[in-house]
Amino acid sequence: MRFQIVSMIGVLLCASAVFGQADVLTVDPSLAERGVKIVAERQELQGRFPPNTGTARQTEYLADGGDGLAKTIVEEDWTVRNLETEDTVAHFDTLDGRTLVEPSNRVFLYAPRFGAVRQIEGVLNNAQITALSRTDGQCSLNIDRGKEQLGYTVQETKSGYARTRTQLSGVGGLKKSTGAGITQGLGTYSNFESAMYYSNLLRQQFIGLGELAYLTRGRVFAGAWQGTGGIKVQMNILAPMEATAEEGAESFFQIEDESKTSKLRLIKTASRQSAQSGEVIEFTLRFDNVGTQVIGNVTILDNLTTRLEFLPETALSSLKSGFVVQANDSGSFTLRFEITDPLKPGEFGVIQFQCRVR
Amino acid sequence: MIKVFYTITAFLFITVLYAQSPVAPFSGYSGSLPVNPAGLPVNEPTHFPANYQGSAVPCYFQPVKINAPEGCRIAFPVNDHFVQRQTTPYAVGLIVGNDYRLRITDIPFQPGREVFPTVKIIARTYPPQGLELEFPIRIDITQEDIELALDGKFITRVIYLENPQTAMPIRGDSGTQISTDIAGGFNPVAVAATMGQPVAIVRIGGRIPNTLGATDPAFFYGSPSWAAFDKTPSNRYEVTRYQNTPHRKIPVAAGKPAIPVR
Numbered sequence: 001m002r003f004q005i006v007s008m009i010g011v012l013l014c015a016s017a018v019f020g021q022a023d024v025l026t027v028d029p030s031l032a033e034r035g036v037k038i039v040a041e042r043q044e045l046q047g048r049f050p051p052n053t054g055t056a057r058q059t060e061y062l063a064d065g066g067d068g069l070a071k072t073i074v075e076e077d078w079t080v081r082n083l084e085t086e087d088t089v090a091h092f093d094t095l096d097g098r099t100l101v102e103p104s105n106r107v108f109l110y111a112p113r114f115g116a117v118r119q120i121e122g123v124l125n126n127a128q129i130t131a132l133s134r135t136d137g138q139c140s141l142n143i144d145r146g147k148e149q150l151g152y153t154v155q156e157t158k159s160g161y162a163r164t165r166t167q168l169s170g171v172g173g174l175k176k177s178t179g180a181g182i183t184q185g186l187g188t189y190s191n192f193e194s195a196m197y198y199s200n201l202l203r204q205q206f207i208g209l210g211e212l213a214y215l216t217r218g219r220v221f222a223g224a225w226q227g228t229g230g231i232k233v234q235m236n237i238l239a240p241m242e243a244t245a246e247e248g249a250e251s252f253f254q255i256e257d258e259s260k261t262s263k264l265r266l267i268k269t270a271s272r273q274s275a276q277s278g279e280v281i282e283f284t285l286r287f288d289n290v291g292t293q294v295i296g297n298v299t300i301l302d303n304l305t306t307r308l309e310f311l312p313e314t315a316l317s318s319l320k321s322g323f324v325v326q327a328n329d330s331g332s333f334t335l336r337f338e339i340t341d342p343l344k345p346g347e348f349g350v351i352q353f354q355c356r357v358r
Numbered sequence: 359m360i361k362v363f364y365t366i367t368a369f370l371f372i373t374v375l376y377a378q379s380p381v382a383p384f385s386g387y388s389g390s391l392p393v394n395p396a397g398l399p400v401n402e403p404t405h406f407p408a409n410y411q412g413s414a415v416p417c418y419f420q421p422v423k424i425n426a427p428e429g430c431r432i433a434f435p436v437n438d439h440f441v442q443r444q445t446t447p448y449a450v451g452l453i454v455g456n457d458y459r460l461r462i463t464d465i466p467f468q469p470g471r472e473v474f475p476t477v478k479i480i481a482r483t484y485p486p487q488g489l490e491l492e493f494p495i496r497i498d499i500t501q502e503d504i505e506l507a508l509d510g511k512f513i514t515r516v517i518y519l520e521n522p523q524t525a526m527p528i529r530g531d532s533g534t535q536i537s538t539d540i541a542g543g544f545n546p547v548a549v550a551a552t553m554g555q556p557v558a559i560v561r562i563g564g565r566i567p568n569t570l571g572a573t574d575p576a577f578f579y580g581s582p583s584w585a586a587f588d589k590t591p592s593n594r595y596e597v598t599r600y601q602n603t604p605h606r607k608i609p610v611a612a613g614k615p616a617i618p619v620r
């Protein structure tokens with residue numbers, strides 16, 4: 001018995017140690033299997049929210065981008081499944097016949113919206129009049145007038161705003177250019193000189209050290225508080241790698257990899273940190289072929305969250321591409337950009353569009 | 359004998375665990391709002407000393423914007439008296455957990471009449487630094503609410519922070535707050551918790567002040583501290599804090615009893 005108690009205490013202590021473990025940067029273990037050698041890495045924990053902030057903040061921010069709980073899947077006929085509301089992903093075909101999906105980072109926009117639940121209760125008016133009009137020798141009540149006046153109770157049952165939705169809407173299949181959406185004209189994005197806040201990143205392949213703050217600001221604007229929501233930035237690389245459980249844009253890796261890889265990087269930024277209802281936000285998507293091989297059929301999907309309303313005629317693309325707008329089940333829109341030409345290693349494109357905050 | 363000892367020990371251990379379970383703040387509340395045993399949101403002050411009047415207020419003044427019908431004037435109490443009737447919308451800072459009594463006068467189409475709603479903030483927001491006053495909790499009190507209250511009805515409004523995952527796909531900039539009416543018998547806080555995070559409770563149509571001239575501290579809930587956010591001509595906010603002045607003790611002359619003896 002004593003041994004059992006000691007064992008239980010030991011298990012409890014071990015469990016506590018595991019759950020109380022600090023946040024540690026972990027790198028994809030498959031990198032080692034692929035022969036990737038990490039020669040330098042740096043991690044700074046800037047831009048994070050303090051721990052234990054609870055769920056209060058999550059309801060105040062609009063999150064857009066990334067791949068949600070259900071992993072987005074592209075089938076052989078390019079049918080996209082599990083594209084949830086708020087997801088922003090790109091899929092592309094490789095030279096060896098595979099179709100890969102790459103999510104973007106998530107952007108956070110402080111835009112709380114308050115609603116109200118109203119209940120109206122009436123005070124019940126009771127008035128009882130009992131008058132003795134006449135008594136005889138038997139001392140009995142001759143007339144008993146009872147009057148109960150029930151006060152009126154108004155229960156407001158407006159049927160306005162009865163439209164509701166469930167969280168997992170927008171998970172349905174989405175086929176490529178099936179005609180279900182509306183194909184719209186796409187403007188040409190060429191204003192790279194004013195490319196938002198981190199010009200080097202959008203115009204060129206690298207990011208200057210002096211632009212780190214701007215990148216971090218544009219990336220999150222509200223801080224990176226999701227597990228893998230950060231932009232993955234690589235410098236001085238020969239081939240791309242993937243870091244998981246990394247939140248900051250301040251982590252750098254210098255790696256050596258001789259293998260041929262197909263990799264797309266998708267970065268999403270928002271033009272504002274916060275917005276009131278009715279204000280317009282400009283989103284920018286930059287996609288880079290950071291692999292060593294040509295990729296084709298690059299398709300970028302942005303399933304907008306409910307409170308973002310896409311503004312028509314605002315979509316721009318720096319590369320020749322098709323553009324389809326399709327209403328999603330959550331009351332917003334799914335934007336689909338189909339890049340026409342293959343993307344060579346090192347090439348990139350920029351997409352911009354505007355949304356109004358509901 | 360040893361088995362009996364371990365059984366009793368295990369039973370006592372389980373009893374202690376259950377005895378430390380947190381207490382739900384509201385009956386039927388099932389939302390995601392983290393609360394402590396005092397019924398207040400986590401990280402909020404859980405204890406207000408009874409004699410904190412006049413002392414420094416280390417609490418967070420949650421910005422609140424009260425929208426009433428155009429023309430109405432709103433007043434908050436200080437020292438159990440309403441002061442400074444302000445035009446609507448009125449931006450104030452309220453402390454989480456306190457009940458505030460306010461007075462609304464100059465009601466359109468109801469000359470000379472007034473209502474005395476109460477406001478209770480039950481959770482704060484966490485805006486980015488410097489944007490606190492740009493994103494206050496919005497409380498709308500409509501003309502219909504006021505007229506129903508004047509007609510003898512009791513209106514409860516629970517303000518909630520909408521969950522973006524389940525938000526309704528309608529525009530929120532139409533000037534009217536998204537409002538859902540529920541029938542009597544339901545717990546409005548629990549209903550609001552299904553739509554988001556409840557942050558404030560407004561009650562209209564309750565008590566009216568004592569008309570006999572005597573001040574009723576219970577009517578003002580002790581006049582808790584609050585702050586006024588007035589926008590200056592340079593489009594900046596000027597913050598004025600209002601709090602009760604400390605009660606002065608009347609000195610007793612030497613040699614005289616505190617209570618006169620007849």
